[in-house]
Every structure is written in C-alpha cells, then in structure tokens.
Amino acid sequence: MANSAVGVIFSNIHDENIPELSRHRTMASVPFGGRYRLIDFALSNMVNSGIDTVGIVTKYNYQSLIDHLGSGKDWDLARKDGGIILLPPYSDETDAPYTNRLEALKGITGFPNHRNEEYVIISDCDAIVHIDFSAVLRYHEEKKADITMIYHEETEKVDSSYFITLDPDQTGRVRSVKINPAHGGKENLYINVMVMSRKFLLNMIADAMMMGLTSFGRDILTKQVDTLKIYGYKFEGYYAGVNSLQKYYKHSMELLDQDVRKELFGARDIYTKVRDSAPSKYSENAVVKNSLISDGCLIDGTVENSILFRGVKVGKGSVIKNSIVMQDTVIGENVELNCVITDKNVVIRDRRHLSGCEELPYFIAKGRMI
Amino acid sequence: MVARKKECVAMLLAGGQGSRLYALTNNIAKPAVAFGAKYRIIDFPLSNCINSGIDTVGVLTQYEPLELNEYIGNGQPWDLDRAFGGVHILSPYQAKKKSSWFEGTANAIYQNMNFMQKYNPDYVVILSGDHIYKMDYSKMLRAHKETGADCTIAAIEVPMKEASRFGILNTNPDGSIYQFEEKPKEPKSNLASMGIYIFTAQKLFKYLKEDEENQNSSKDFGKDILPTMLNAGEKMFSYRFKGYWKDVGTISSLWESNMDLLGENPAFDVGDSDWKIHSRNPLAPPEYIGDKATVHNSMIALGCEIDGTVEHSVLAAGVIVEEGAVVKDSVIMSDTVIKKGARVVYSIIDENCTIEENALVGQEKKESAGIAVLGRGVKIMKGVSVPGGKILDKDYKGE
Numbered sequence: 001m002a003n004s005a006v007g008v009i010f011s012n013i014h015d016e017n018i019p020e021l022s023r024h025r026t027m028a029s030v031p032f033g034g035r036y037r038l039i040d041f042a043l044s045n046m047v048n049s050g051i052d053t054v055g056i057v058t059k060y061n062y063q064s065l066i067d068h069l070g071s072g073k074d075w076d077l078a079r080k081d082g083g084i085i086l087l088p089p090y091s092d093e094t095d096a097p098y099t100n101r102l103e104a105l106k107g108i109t110g111f112p113n114h115r116n117e118e119y120v121i122i123s124d125c126d127a128i129v130h131i132d133f134s135a136v137l138r139y140h141e142e143k144k145a146d147i148t149m150i151y152h153e154e155t156e157k158v159d160s161s162y163f164i165t166l167d168p169d170q171t172g173r174v175r176s177v178k179i180n181p182a183h184g185g186k187e188n189l190y191i192n193v194m195v196m197s198r199k200f201l202l203n204m205i206a207d208a209m210m211m212g213l214t215s216f217g218r219d220i221l222t223k224q225v226d227t228l229k230i231y232g233y234k235f236e237g238y239y240a241g242v243n244s245l246q247k248y249y250k251h252s253m254e255l256l257d258q259d260v261r262k263e264l265f266g267a268r269d270i271y272t273k274v275r276d277s278a279p280s281k282y283s284e285n286a287v288v289k290n291s292l293i294s295d296g297c298l299i300d301g302t303v304e305n306s307i308l309f310r311g312v313k314v315g316k317g318s319v320i321k322n323s324i325v326m327q328d329t330v331i332g333e334n335v336e337l338n339c340v341i342t343d344k345n346v347v348i349r350d351r352r353h354l355s356g357c358e359e360l361p362y363f364i365a366k367g368r369m370i
Numbered sequence: 371m372v373a374r375k376k377e378c379v380a381m382l383l384a385g386g387q388g389s390r391l392y393a394l395t396n397n398i399a400k401p402a403v404a405f406g407a408k409y410r411i412i413d414f415p416l417s418n419c420i421n422s423g424i425d426t427v428g429v430l431t432q433y434e435p436l437e438l439n440e441y442i443g444n445g446q447p448w449d450l451d452r453a454f455g456g457v458h459i460l461s462p463y464q465a466k467k468k469s470s471w472f473e474g475t476a477n478a479i480y481q482n483m484n485f486m487q488k489y490n491p492d493y494v495v496i497l498s499g500d501h502i503y504k505m506d507y508s509k510m511l512r513a514h515k516e517t518g519a520d521c522t523i524a525a526i527e528v529p530m531k532e533a534s535r536f537g538i539l540n541t542n543p544d545g546s547i548y549q550f551e552e553k554p555k556e557p558k559s560n561l562a563s564m565g566i567y568i569f570t571a572q573k574l575f576k577y578l579k580e581d582e583e584n585q586n587s588s589k590d591f592g593k594d595i596l597p598t599m600l601n602a603g604e605k606m607f608s609y610r611f612k613g614y615w616k617d618v619g620t621i622s623s624l625w626e627s628n629m630d631l632l633g634e635n636p637a638f639d640v641g642d643s644d645w646k647i648h649s650r651n652p653l654a655p656p657e658y659i660g661d662k663a664t665v666h667n668s669m670i671a672l673g674c675e676i677d678g679t680v681e682h683s684v685l686a687a688g689v690i691v692e693e694g695a696v697v698k699d700s701v702i703m704s705d706t707v708i709k710k711g712a713r714v715v716y717s718i719i720d721e722n723c724t725i726e727e728n729a730l731v732g733q734e735k736k737e738s739a740g741i742a743v744l745g746r747g748v749k750i751m752k753g754v755s756v757p758g759g760k761i762l763d764k765d766y767k768g769e
Contacts, residue, residue: 034656035672073446258675261655269653274447276648278641279407279671280657282680283634288665294656295408295672296641300634307656 005119005137006082006112006198007046007054009039011065013101014126014192017162017243020363021343025064028056028125030242031326031344033255033264034294034307036272037068038125038242042193043075044270046121049133053082055111057104059089059097068273075271087111101216102208109205112198120201124192128240128251130264131193136233140195143172145231147221148195151188152239162243164190164217168232177221177230188232191239238263249341249361252307252324256290277310285316301331315350322358340364374454375490376426378511378568380419381479384412384499385432385472390620393745393763394720399431400619401499402438404703404721406631406640407671407686410441411618413649414504415497416448416457421645422507424495426455428485430478432462432471447650460485474589480578486571494574496567496591502627502638503564503615504645510609511568519607520573521599523547524566526611536562537592539608547606552592561608564615567591573604614638621741621761625718628684628701632667652687652704662693671704678708686721695725699735712750716758717742726752733758 011028021030028039039056046054054077058065069075072084089097090107098104112120119140121133131150140148151166165187167176181187196204204220213219221230238260240251254260264270277296282288287302296311301318308314309326315333323340325331332350339356342348343366352370356362364370388400395403401412412429419427427450431438438459445457460482462471472478479486479496486494493514495507505524514522525539533554539561540549551557577595581587587594600606614637618624630637640647654673659665664679673688678695686704691697695708698715706723708714714725717732718741725731729750732742740759750756754768 255655256658258658261658265655270655271653274651276447276646276651278647279669279684281632281641282665282668282670284667286665288659289663290661291659292656293659293670298641303659 004117005051005121005133005195006115006117007042007051008108008111008120008122009042009054009056010101010104010122010124011039011056011062012059013124014162014243015061017126018245018248020245020341020365021248022061024061024366026058026060026062026125029062029064029068030125030248031309032128032242032248032252034292034309036270037065038128039065039068040075040270040272041128041130041264042123042125043077044268045129045131045133046123047075047077047271048268051121051133052077052079053085053115053117055085055087055108057087057108059104062086062088070273074273082115085111100214102205102213102219105201105205105216106209109202112201115198118197119195120198122194122196122201126242127191127193128238128242128264129191129235130237130268130270131235133195136195139172139233140231143231144229146196146200146229148231148233149174149177149221150191150193150195150233150235152191152235154187154189157186163187163241164192164221166190166232168234172231172233174225174230174232177217177225179217179222188234189239189241191235191241195233245341245361245363246359249324249339249358253305253322255292255307256305275310301333301335309344324361343367346370373490376455377491378424378493378495379426379428379455379486379489379491380415380424380495380497380507381482381486382412382415382419382427382429382497382499383475383478384429384438385435385478386498386500387433388500388619391624392621392761393743393748394621394624394718395434396745396763397434398437399433399435399499402441403618403624404686405502405618405624406628407669407684408652409640409647409649411502412438412442412499413448413647414502415499416442416450417645417647417649418503418505418507419495419497420448420450420648422505422511424507425450425452426489426491427457428460428482429457429499430460430472430482432478435459435461441650443650448648455489458485474594475591476578476581476587476595477589479574480582480589483575483578487575491571494569494571496565496569498565500617500619501564501615502618503611503613504638504642504647505566505611505613505615506645507566507568510566510611513609514568514570514607517545517607518605519546519568520570520604521596521606522568522609523596523606524564524611525561525608526564526615527560528562530557530560533557533560533562537565537596539563541608545607545610547600547608550592550596550600550606561610563592564611565592567596568609573599621718621743625701625741629682629699631669631684632682654687660693663691700732717744719744720746720748722747724749726750726754728753730755732756 011026015022071078077083280297283300286299294310301314311328317334329346336353342364347369384401388395444451450457616627657674660677671687677693678691688705690707692710703721711728712725715732738758743761745763749765
C-alpha cells in the first residue's frame with residue numbers, strides 16, 4: 001500500500017534552530033549518530049515503508065546535501081522511474097525564492113502533478129524516529145482524513161515553544177492546533193510528518209495561492225481545523241525532535257542507551273552514504289567505555305560516554321568524555337575534552353583542555369584548528 | 371555503431387574451492403571468504419583493478435558461486451557498474467558443440483575468449499582471487515610495454531626455505547625469464563610468481579588455442595602455457611613487486627594475515643586513503659563499546675556490541691561479546707554471538723555462530739595444537755570446551 005505514496009522532504013525548514021550546525025549545510029545534512037545525517041532517518045523510513053519516490057525540497061546551502069545523496073543508490077533510490085528527485089527553489093525575475101512552506105509547496109507542484117500515486121507523505125528532517133508509514137497510511141484511509149498529522153505524546157514536561165501541538169479527541173480528530181505554545185506541559189507534539197492525498201495537496205496549494213495565504217500552520221492548520229478533517233496519528237515509539245544544540249546533544253547521548261539503539265537500528269536498516277572506510281582500530285593503550293565508534297577511527301587514548309564519527313583519530317594520553325566528535329576530526333596527544341561537540345575536520349592540538357557542560361556543550365565549528 | 375575497445379581487461383580466477391580452508395569454504399568459494407572485519411578476499415583484486423584504472427573485469431566462478439555472485443552483484447561497490455565494461459560473472463556454460471566445466475586455469479580463460487574479444491583488448495591481466503595485497507597493475511602494464519614483453523609475470527622474493535612451495539622464476543639481470551619451475555624441489559632462486567600475469571592479448575589467444583588442442587596438456591597457466599611460451603622463445607619478463615602479499619589459502623595464513631592488520635604500524639594497512647579497499651559495506655550503526663568492556667589492539671567493525679574483553683582480535687560487523695566473555699588472538703566473522711563468561715582464544719569463527727555461556731573455544735597460542743575453526747552457524751553448547759586445532763562444522767556438545 002505504501003507504494004501508493006510519494007515522499008516530500010523539506011531539507012531546510014528548521015535550519016534556524018541549530019545555527020551552529022546548519023551554518024554551512026541544510027538541516028537535512030546535519031551529522032547525527034556517528035555515521036548518519038538527519039535526512040537518513042526520514043529517507044530510510046520511507047524506503048523501509050516501500051516508498052520509492054521522494055522529492056527533496058531545498059532552498060540554500062544544499063551542496064553538502066547533494067554530496068550526501070549522490071544518485072540515491074545508497075538508499076536504493078537510484079531509479080529509472082522515481083527515486084530521489086531534488087527540488088531546488090524555483091524563481092524567475094518576478095518571483096523570489098520561497099519564504100514559507102506554502103510557497104515552497106507551490107514551487108514544487110510540478111512534482112506531485114506528474115506522479116500518479118494516491119498519497120503524499122510530507123516530512124521535515126528534525127525527527128529521529130523509526131516509523132512504519134504503511135500503518136499511518138492505513139489510518140489515514142480508515143479515517144477518511146484530509147490531513148493526518150503524526151504526533152508523540154510527551155510524558156514529561158517539555159519546552160514546546162519550537163513545536164506545533166495537537167489536541168485530538170477520542171476518535172483521533174484534531175480539535176485544535178497550537179503553534180509554538182509558550183507554556184509547555186504534557187503535550188502532544190507534532191513530529192513534523194503528515195500525510196494527505198496528492199489531490200488534496202494540489203487543491204490546497206491552489207486555494208492558498210488564490211486567497212493569498214502565507215502560513216501553512218497559521219492559515220491552514222489552526223484556522224481550518226474545524227472545516228478540514230485533520231486527524232492525529234499517535235506514534236508510540238522513541239521520538240527525538242532535534243531543535244537546538246542542547247537537544248542535539250541530549251538526543252545524541254540517548255543513543256548510548258541500548259533500548260534506543262535497538263528501536264532505531266534493530267528492526268530495520270538505516271541507510272546512509274557509503275564511504276568505504278576501514279574498520280576502526282583500537283590500540284594497546286585504548287580505553288573505551290560506553291561509547292559509539294564509527295568506522296575509520298584510530299583510537300590510542302581514552303574515550304568515555306562519547307560518540308565518534310567516521311575517521312576520527314584520538315592520540316595517546318588524550319581523554320575524551322561526554323563528547324560528540326564529528327567526521328575526520330584529529331585529536332592530538334594528552335588532550336582533554338569534556339562535553340564538547342566538534343564539527344567535521346576539526347584539529348585539536350596536543351595538550352589542549354576544553355570543557356563545556358551538558359546544558360551548554362562547547363561547540364567547535366567545522367574545520368577549526370585549536 | 372562505433373567500434374569501442376578497452377586497452378586492458380582483467381580476468382579474475384575465482385573458481386577455486388579453497389579446500390585447505392576446510393569448514394570456512396563448505397558453502398562458499400574461497401574469494402568470498404571474509405577478511406579484515408569488513409572485507410572479503412575478492413575485494414582486494416577488485417579494488418586493485420579499479421584503483422589501477424582497469425574497469426573491465428571478468429570473474430570466473432565455478433565452485434559454490436552463489437554467494438560470490440550475490441556479493442559482486444552489479445559491481446557498484448567497486449565502481450564497476452559500467453555501460454561498457456564493468457564487472458561480469460563468467461560461469462561455465464553449455465555450448466552448441468560441447469559444454470564442460472572449467473578444466474584448468476588456462477581452459478577457464480579459453481572458454482571465455484568471446485568475453486575478452488568483445489572488448490578488443492591490447493592486453494589481458496590474469497589475476498587470482500586468493501591473495502591479500504595492494505598493487506598498482508598500471509605500473510606493471512607500463513613495464514610490460516617498456517620491455518616489449520609478450521608476457522610479464524609479477525614476482526616477489528620469498529624466504530629461500532619456502533621457495534619450493536611456489537612457481538619460481540629464474541631471471542637474467544634485465545628481468546627477462548630464462549626458466550620457469552613449478553614448485554621445484556631445489557629452487558635456484560627465491561623469486562616467486564604471484565600468479566599475476568599480463569599478456570599481450572593476441573599472444574595469449576594464440577597460446578590458449580594451441581594449448582586447448584594439445585591432448586597432453588593439463589590446461590594450466592603455470593604448468594602449460596608459461597613453459598610452452600618460454601620454449602617457443604617468446605619474450606617473458608618478471609615484474610618485481612615489493613610490498614605485502616599473502617596467500618590466504620590456509621587456516622594459519624588467513625589468521626596471520628588478519629593479525630597483520632593490527633598494531634600501530636601494521637604490516638598491512640587497509641586504512642590507506644590513497645589506495646582504498648572498496649567493499650560491500652555493512653548496514654549497521656557504529657559499534658558500541660560498553661561500560662564494562664576492555665578493547666585492546668583490535669579491529670572492530672560496525673554494529674558490534676562489546677561488553678566483554680577483546681584483545682588482539684579482528685571482529686566483523688554485528689558481533690556481540692557479552693559481559694565477562696573474552697576474545698583473544700581471534701578472527702570473528704559477522705553476527706557471531708559470544709555469550710557471558712565464554713572464552714574464545716586463537717580461533718577463527720565464521721558468521722552467525724553462537725558460543726553459549728561459559729563455553730571455551732581454542733587454547734592459548736603458546737600451548738595450542740593449532741587454530742580452532744568453527745564453520746558458519748555452528749553453536750557451541752553451554753560450558754563445553756573445543757580444543758585448540760579442532761575444526762567444526764556442526765553444533766558441538768562436547769566429546
């Protein structure tokens with residue numbers, strides 16, 4: 001059934017939430033979990049649900065994304081019909097690039113227009129989640145919904161100010177939608193993934209343009225909640241919404257929990273770009289505890305409670321704790337890091353001591369030498 | 371249509387059973403045997419080809435080809451999925467007049483003459499799928515052109531006392547070969563053939579045809595084609611290779627070669643970014659090293675979960691070492707589970723094995739009779755001991 005749907009992924013939409021990491025890349029290409037980019041989760045969920053056509057909406061800074069995706073073959077999405085279809089912004093002398101989700105959707109109408117699948121799954125890239133879209137599509141059909149929004153019930157008090165929250169009734173019908181509510185509590189957080197029929201999407205875009213609507217959230221979801229059949233699909237599994245550097249750090253560290261790993265990686269594969277790195281090597285001096293280590297690493301020091309991306313080198317006598325070290329970072333000898341996030345290709349010279357804290361991890365930008 | 375050609379095509383002999391690997395090649399061809407935590411033996415010649423600019427490779431299979439065929443697939447992991455050229459599996463086939471299995475290395479190539487001729491090559495490289503090495507075949511091809519040879523044989527110096535195990539080349543100071551001895555009892559030199567040949571294509575085709583018609587020939591390169599060419603006065607040169615080269619056709623050499631990857635300055639470095647070894651990559655998250663784990667001097671692939679002790683070992687993707695378990699001086703292939711309190715020393719364990727709690731596999735290298743080997747999917751029951759040197763391809767409850 002899921003092959004009756006196409007995917008649309010917004011690669012840029014939450015960039016401003018993590019300026020540190022999205023300064024030179026899209027939200028979609030933010031590295032996560034040792035060897036992935038955020039988009040790998042959205043894409044893999046789609047592929048694992050049988051979807052083989054995915055349009056990826058870009059706006060700016062998308063070189064790293066194009067490099068990551070290549071032909072799409074690593075997701076089995078290099079296809080004659082469909083596969084990965086990059087949708088860069090469309091503009092001409094009368095039209096500036098889009099500034100909101102509705103304009104972005106208008107700019108890509110050619111994509112849903114030329115497909116014949118029944119449904120469209122529209123996803124952002126900020127959710128770390130393993131979800132079967134076949135079940136969501138079944139729910140959408142059963143409810144005869146116009147829009148099905150996937151949400152996660154937060155059991156603890158959360159700061160929902162970056163989120164959309166839903167209030168579904170017993171039948172699942174959403175009775176109110178709040179955007180960035182100021183007072184967080186136990187909330188049903190929308191995970192920024194929704195389903196609608198392709199026809200509904202096209203009509204909605206045409207209507208919105210005709211009426212001059214600009215905000216998908218404010219003008220459609222909140223204002224038309226009584227007239228549209230909006231349903232909430234409750235997702236019961238592990239969900240991490242990455243919407244700040246602190247959250248990025250917190251959710252990265254949650255991967256050290258075996259149950260989280262099992263849920264995200266155990267049942268199905270998460271696909272990512274293949275780099276042909278050699279397996280990691282641990283030296284005679286290596287001490288590694290409670291850490292995730294990607295391929296291509298050379299470890300000659302101590303690594304605790306940390307995540308090492310591909311190709312990281314840790315020199316003799318260095319102690320890395322509670323840190324996230326991204327691809328090809330080189331750490332010299334006798335370095336100490338605690339609660340540090342290094343972006344790609346950082347060099348930390350011998351004997352440097354750097355420390356942040358969990359609430360405010362110390363961030364080192366891409367390519368910096370310290 | 372424009373006639374297209376390839377200057378050089380490679381033919382990779384991958385049909386061997388590898389019977390000296392015992393349980394490890396029960397159901398797979400030797401080139402498909404796992405090596406170095408994420409590779410298979412065939413990744414090395416295939417990566418050497420693409421890194422040397424050779425993009426047309428025929429892989430000749432015969433013994434248990436299923437897994438090898440599946441692994442090579444369309445050749446994409448080696449960038450060998452090409453519209454013209456690329457990697458092709460060549461299996462024995464039925465022909466109108468006669469059909470037969472490949473009878474010897476030369477016959478295997480002869481039977482695939484059509485494949486080579488399709489590319490109208492000037493040169494043909496013959497490779498085998500049972501060595502671990504990194505070699506730039508383009509340099510050897512350049513030497514072949516410079517000397518104007520009809521056949522160039524890659525050669526490496528081996529210890530004199532081992533020379534009688536190899537095909538030995540006796541050469542003049544300019545590198546030309548005056549004698550070729552297959553496994554001589556009293557070798558005159560220690561220059562061993564690596565089983566890597568470059569032929570000028572037309573000469574190769576000529577001698578293959580003649581050899582095929584010779585009733586007394588065993589249809590083997592080393593025993594027939596090369597001596598015949600030499601006797602006929604063809605120009606044959608050796609090409610000296612200096613570097614790591616290991617035949618991994620035995621349990622002990624396979625073990626040693628895996629161990630050669632370890633250490634700060636390893637004898638063989640697979641992490642060399644200038645000469646990448648391409649492979650089909652495991653789909654797995656980064657490996658997890660737990661709170662109670664100790665990992666020293668080892669190579670560990672993606673998807674492993676280590677809560678025990680791992681020392682001087684090579685672990686492939688998805689291996690689980692539970693708390694209190696010990697792995698030492700061993701090669702563990704993918705998805706094997708070593709349960710609590712179990713101990714694996716000086717062993718090679720194939721894929722998907724289970725070592726139940728408190729079981730012992732192998733003996734310390736010093737006191738052991740040899741390397742313990744478990745074939746694919748073998749289960750060692752709780753508390754049972756498998757002595758050193760034992761080779762098992764069935765579940766084991768003890769003697």
